[in-house]
Amino acid sequence: MTLLAANILIVDDEQTIADLVEVYLENENYNVFKFYNGKDALYCIENERLDLAILDVMLPDVDGFSICQQIREKHNFPVIMLTAKEEEIDKITGLTLGADDYITKPFRPLELIARVKAQLRRFTKYNSSEPKQEDHLIAFSGLVLNMDTHECTLNEKKLPLTPTEFSILWVLCSNSGRVVRSEELFQEVWGDKYFTNSNNTVMVHIRHLREKMGDNAEHPKYIKTVWGVGYKIEK
Amino acid sequence: MTLLAANILIVDDEQTIADLVEVYLENENYNVFKFYNGKDALYCIENERLDLAILDVMLPDVDGFSICQQIREKHNFPVIMLTAKEEEIDKITGLTLGADDYITKPFRPLELIARVKAQLRRFTKYNSSEPKQEDHLIAFSGLVLNMDTHECTLNEKKLPLTPTEFSILWVLCSNSGRVVRSEELFQEVWGDKYFTNSNNTVMVHIRHLREKMGDNAEHPKYIKTVWGVGYKIEK
DNA sequence: TCGCGATATTCAGAAAATCTTAAGATTTTT
DNA sequence: AAAAATCTTAAGATTTTCTGAATATCGCGA
Numbered sequence: 001m002t003l004l005a006a007n008i009l010i011v012d013d014e015q016t017i018a019d020l021v022e023v024y025l026e027n028e029n030y031n032v033f034k035f036y037n038g039k040d041a042l043y044c045i046e047n048e049r050l051d052l053a054i055l056d057v058m059l060p061d062v063d064g065f066s067i068c069q070q071i072r073e074k075h076n077f078p079v080i081m082l083t084a085k086e087e088e089i090d091k092i093t094g095l096t097l098g099a100d101d102y103i104t105k106p107f108r109p110l111e112l113i114a115r116v117k118a119q120l121r122r123f124t125k126y127n128s129s130e131p132k133q134e135d136h137l138i139a140f141s142g143l144v145l146n147m148d149t150h151e152c153t154l155n156e157k158k159l160p161l162t163p164t165e166f167s168i169l170w171v172l173c174s175n176s177g178r179v180v181r182s183e184e185l186f187q188e189v190w191g192d193k194y195f196t197n198s199n200n201t202v203m204v205h206i207r208h209l210r211e212k213m214g215d216n217a218e219h220p221k222y223i224k225t226v227w228g229v230g231y232k233i234e235k
Numbered sequence: 236m237t238l239l240a241a242n243i244l245i246v247d248d249e250q251t252i253a254d255l256v257e258v259y260l261e262n263e264n265y266n267v268f269k270f271y272n273g274k275d276a277l278y279c280i281e282n283e284r285l286d287l288a289i290l291d292v293m294l295p296d297v298d299g300f301s302i303c304q305q306i307r308e309k310h311n312f313p314v315i316m317l318t319a320k321e322e323e324i325d326k327i328t329g330l331t332l333g334a335d336d337y338i339t340k341p342f343r344p345l346e347l348i349a350r351v352k353a354q355l356r357r358f359t360k361y362n363s364s365e366p367k368q369e370d371h372l373i374a375f376s377g378l379v380l381n382m383d384t385h386e387c388t389l390n391e392k393k394l395p396l397t398p399t400e401f402s403i404l405w406v407l408c409s410n411s412g413r414v415v416r417s418e419e420l421f422q423e424v425w426g427d428k429y430f431t432n433s434n435n436t437v438m439v440h441i442r443h444l445r446e447k448m449g450d451n452a453e454h455p456k457y458i459k460t461v462w463g464v465g466y467k468i469e470k
Numbered sequence: 471t472c473g474c475g476a477t478a479t480t481c482a483g484a485a486a487a488t489c490t491t492a493a494g495a496t497t498t499t500t
Numbered sequence: 501a502a503a504a505a506t507c508t509t510a511a512g513a514t515t516t517t518c519t520g521a522a523t524a525t526c527g528c529g530a
Contacts, residue, residue, distance in 0.1 A: 026335075162506055178383045201508060203488065217489060217515095226385050227487070227516065228398030397517055436519055438477065452478060452526090460477070462527065 006051035006120055007031045011041040011067065012082060013059050017105065020191065021054060024109045025116070038062030045071060052119055054112075055099075056082045068098045078119035082107075109191040110167050114147045138173045140235065143222070145170055154213055164189065165209050168202070172223065177235035179226045206231060241286035241355055244268045246276040246302065247317060248294050252340065255426065256289060259344045260351070262423075263409075273297025280306060287354055289347075290334075291317045303334055313354035317342075344423050345402050349382055373408045375470060378457070380405055394447050399424065403440050407458065412470035414461045441466060 008030045012018040015036055022032045033048060035041040038059045045053075045067070053071060055064035068079045081102040100122075101115050114136055136147040142155040150166055152159045161169065167189040172180055180188075182199050206223060209215075215222050224232045243265045247253040250271055257267045268283060270276040273294045280288075280302070288306060290299035303314045316337040336350050352371060371382035377390040385401060387394045396404065402424045407415055415423075417434050424437075441458060444450075450457050459467045 164507070179385050200488090200510080204490085204508075207489070207491095225488070229385050232384065399518070435477090435521085439479085439519075441477095442479065463476075 005029050005031050007033065007048060008116070009033045009035070009041060009044060009048075009050050009053040009055075011035045011038060011054070011059065011064065012056040013037060014056070017056070017082070020109075021112065024112060024191070028113055028116075030116075038064070038067055041067055042070065045075065050075070050077055051123070052078050052080070052116060054080045054082060054116070058084070065098070072098055078123050080115060080119060108163075108167060109188065110147075110170060118148075138170065140173075140176065143173065145173055159212050161209075161212065164205055165212070168205055169209060172231060172233045176233045179229045179232045181230040185230060240264050240266050242266045242268065242283060243351070244270070244276060244279060244283075244285050244288040244290075246270045246273060246289070246294065246299065247291040248272060249291070252291070252317070255344075255422075256347065259348060259423070263348055263351075265351075273299070273302055276302055277305065280310065285310070285312055287313050287315070287351060289315045289317060289351070293319070315350060315354060341426055343402065344426055345405060373405065375408075375411065378408065380408055389448055396444075396447065399440055400444050400447070403437070404444055407466060407468040411468045414464050414467045416465040420465060 008025055010018055010021045010025070010032060011034075012021070013036055018034050018036060022034045025032045033044050033050070035044065038061045041055075042062060044050075053067070055067050057064040059067075064081060068081070071077065071079055078100040079098070081099040082105055083102055084105050100119055103112060103115060118136060138145040138147075144153045145166070146152070147170065150161075150163070152161050152166060152169065168185065171185055171188045182202055185202055186199065207217075210217065210220060210223055213222050217225065222233055224234070226232050243260055245253055245256045245260070245267060246269075247256070248271050253269050253271060257269045260267045268279050268285070270279065273296045276290075277297060279285075288302070290302050292299040294302075299316060303316070306312065306314055313335040316334040317340060318337060319340050335354055338347060338350060349371065356371075373380040379386075379388045380401070381387070382405070385398075387396050387401065387404065403420065406420055406423045417437055420437055421434065442452075445452065445455060445458055448457050452460065457468055459469070461467050
C-alpha cells in the first residue's frame with residue numbers, strides 16, 4: 001500500500017459531473033486534477049505524474065478519444081471513459097476502444113469508485129510487490145458481497161438483490177460496526193447530497209433487504225435500526 | 236495527537252448562529268475565527284493557517300460557495316456548509332457541491348461537533364503519521380460512549396439510550412469533573428432553537444439516564460446534582 | 471424547625487421516527 | 501410494444517421518544 005495517494009485526472013465539460021466526480025474521488029483521498037476542457041487536460045498530462053484518467057468522450061475541443069490516444073502513446077496509466085447512455089452504440093465502441101474501462105452516465109458513485117480502484121489495482125499489480133487487495137469484496141459473519149459480480153450470498157445461499165439493495169448493503173457492510181446516517185447512506189448510494197426523494201425510500205429498501213435476509217425489524221440479526229440516527233450492521 | 240488546537244473558521248451573517256457555533260467549538264478547545272460576512276472571511280483565509288471552515292451558503296456579500304471555491308483553489312482544508320432546510324433543493328445541490336460535508340439548520344450542536352471532528356480526522360489521517368485518534372469515543376470509570384456506533388456501555392453492560400439521553404450523557408462526560416449548568420446543557424443538547432422548553436425536560440431525561448445507569452438521586456454514583464447550578468459527572 | 475425555592479418523580483398526551491403495504495412510475499428485458 | 505423487474509411515493513399503522521403538568525421531595529437559610 002503506497003503512502004502517496006494516487007493522482008487522478010477528470011475531464012468533463014459538464015461541470016456538474018466533473019465536480020461530483022471530484023468530490024467522490026477526494027472522499028476516497030485521491031489527488032484530483034479536474035478540467036472542463038480537453039486542452040487544459042492535455043497540458044496537465046504532460047506536466048503531472050498521473051496514475052489514472054477519467055475522460056468524457058464528448059468534449060467541445062479535443063475529444064476524450066484523442067486524449068486517450070495521447071496517453072497511450074506517451075504514457076502508461078489506465079483510462080476510464082465516461083459516456084452518455086444516449087450516444088450511439090457503435091460510435092462509443094470505437095471511441096472507447098483504447099480505454100481500459102468505460103462507464104455510462106448517469107452512474108452511481110459506488111460504481112465509479114469501484115472501477116477506479118479496480119484499475120489502480122490492476123495497474124499496480126505489475127508495478128509493486130504488494131499483495132492483491134480485495135477491496136471489491138466484503139465478507140464477514142456469513143455475508144459475502146462481491147462488487148465485481150454484484151452478487152451477495154448469506155450463509156452460502158445466494159440472495160437475489162436489486163442494484164439499489166446491493167448498494168445499500170454494500171455501504172452498510174463497508175461501514176460495519178458503525179452507524180450510517182440516513183443522509184450518509186443517501187449520499188453514498190444515490191450520489192445526491194440532498195434528499196431529493198423522501199428518506200422513506202431508504203426505509204422501503206431496508207425493508208426489502210431485511211425480508212430477503214430473513215430479518216424482521218423487531219429483533220434484526222443483521223440490519224439494526226439506531227433510532228434517530230440511521231442503520232447499522234454489526235462487525 | 237497534536238498539541239496545537241485546530242483553527243476553525245466560521246462564517247454566518249446570522250450572528251446568533253455564528254456566536255453559538257463559536258461557543259460549541261471553543262468548548263471543544265478549537266481556535267475559532269468568526270466572521271459575519273464573506274469579505275472579512277476571505278481576508279482571514281489568506282492570512283491564517285486554517286484547518287477547517289464552516290460556511291453559511293447564503294451570505295450578503297461573497298456567498299459561501301465562492302469562498303469554498305477559493306479555499307479549494309489555493310488551499311487544502313475541509314469545508315462544511317451550513318444551509319437552511321427551506322432553501323431550494325437544486326440551488327443547494329449546486330452550491331454545496333465542492334464541500335466536504337453539509338449541515339442543515341437547525342442542527343444539534345453535538346452533530347456539528349461530530350462532523351467537524353470527522354472531517355479533521357479524515358484530513359489529518361493523510362497528513363500525519365499519528366495513530367488514529369479516537370476522539371469520537373469517551374471512556375472512563377466503566378463508562379464508554381461511542382459516537383460512531385451511538386452505543387453506551389457501563390461496566391461492559393450495554394445501555395440502550397435514546398438520542399437525547401445519549402446527547403446529554405455525552406455533554407456531561409465530555410465536561411467530566413466540571414459542573415454543567417442546566418442552561419448550558421440545554422444549549423449544548425438542543426441548540427437555541429428549542430428555547431421554549433421548560434427546564435423540567437432536562438430533569439426528566441436525567442431521571443431516565445439515572446434509572447438506566449442504576450443510579451438514584453439520593454446518592455448517585457454517576458450523575459451528581461449540584462444544587463443551584465446543574466449536573467456533574469466525576470472524572 | 472419551618473418555609474420556600476429548587477429538584478425529583480410520575481405519567482399521560484403530543485410529537486417524531488420508523489415500519490408496512492400497496493399502487494403508480496420508471497426502467498429494463500423480452 | 502408488451503411484460504417483467506425495479507424504484508419511488510404516499511398514506512396509515514405502529515413504535516419510540518419527548519415534553520409539560522401535577523405532585524412529591526429535598527436542601528438551604530432564617
